[in-house]
Amino acid sequence: DADVTQTPRNRITKTGKRIMLECSQTKGHDRMYWYRQDPGLGLQLIYYSFDVKDINKGEISDGYSVSRQAQAKFSLSLESAIPNQTALYFCATSDFKGNTFFGPGTRLTVL
Amino acid sequence: TQLLEQSPQFLSIQEGENLTVYCNSSSVFSSLQWYRQEPGEGPVLLVTVVTGGEVKKLKRLTFQFGDARKDSSLHITAAQTGDTGLYLCAGKGPANAGGTSYGKLTFGQGTILTVHP
Numbered sequence: 602d603a604d605v606t607q608t609p610r611n612r613i614t615k616t617g618k619r620i621m622l623e624c625s626q627t628k629g630h631d632r633m634y635w636y637r638q639d640p641g642l643g644l645q646l647i648y649y650s651f652d653v654k655d656i657n658k659g660e661i662s663d664g665y666s667v668s669r670q671a672q673a674k675f676s677l678s679l680e681s682a683i684p685n686q687t688a689l690y691f692c693a694t695s696d697f698k699g700n701t702f703f704g705p706g707t708r709l710t711v712l
Numbered sequence: 713t714q715l716l717e718q719s720p721q722f723l724s725i726q727e728g729e730n731l732t733v734y735c736n737s738s739s740v741f742s743s744l745q746w747y748r749q750e751p752g753e754g755p756v757l758l759v760t761v762v763t764g765g766e767v768k769k770l771k772r773l774t775f776q777f778g779d780a781r782k783d784s785s786l787h788i789t790a791a792q793t794g795d796t797g798l799y800l801c802a803g804k805g806p807a808n809a810g811g812t813s814y815g816k817l818t819f820g821q822g823t824i825l826t827v828h829p
Binding site: 705 | 819
C-alpha cells in the first residue's frame with residue numbers, strides 16, 4: 602500500500618464550488634504539506650503543518666484553507682474555486698531530516 | 713524568500729550521452745534534495761546532500777553539493793530511455809528554528825529530460 606494517499610485523483614468542478622482534497626499517510630511523520638504544481642513553475646508550497654496543532658501558510662495560501670484532523674490526515678479546501686486554481690496538487694510528508702515523500706497527486710480542473 | 717534556479721529547463725538527448733542539470737541559488741541551504749517525477753505520479757526522492765562539497769553517486773547518477781551550499785548539480789552518465797522524466801531540485805531552509813524558512817523546501821522549476829533511443 603502507498604505511504605501517502607490522496608483522494609480524489611482527478612476532479613473537474615465549476616467556478617465558485619467548494620472543493621476538498623484529502624490526504625492520508627502511514628509513515629508516522631508529524632510534518633505534512635500541500636503543494637501545487639504548474640508547468641514551468643516547479644512545486645509551490647500552499648500550507649504546511651509540523652504537528653496536529655500547528656498550521657502555517659506557505660507561499661501561495663490565498664484562496665485555500667487546510668485542516669489537520671489527525672497526525673495521519675491533512676485536507677486542503679478551495680472555498681470558492683476559480684479557473685486559475687486548475688493545477689496538480691500534491692500532499693507530502695517529511696521525516697525529521699527533511700526527506701520528503703509525496704502522494705500521487707490530484708489533478709484539479711476548474712471550469 | 714529563497715529561490716532556486718534550475719537549468720536547463722528542457723533537455724533532449726540520445727541514449728548513451730552524458731548530461732548535467734544545474735541548480736543555483738544566492739541562498740545557503742542546510743541540505744539539498746533531488747527528485748525525479750514521472751507523468752501522473754508524485755516526485756520521488758533520489759538523494760539528499762548535506763555537506764558542502766559532498767558528492768554522492770547512485771549508479772549512473774552523480775550528485776554534487778557546492779562548497780558554499782548554494783548550488784548543486786546532477787550528472788547522468790550514459791543516459792538511458794528509462795531516465796526520461798522531470799528532475800527537481802529542492803533546498804531545505806536553514807536549521808535555525810523559528811526562521812521563516814525553517815524546515816521547508818524550496819523547489820526549482822524542474823528540468824524535463826527526454827532520452828531518445
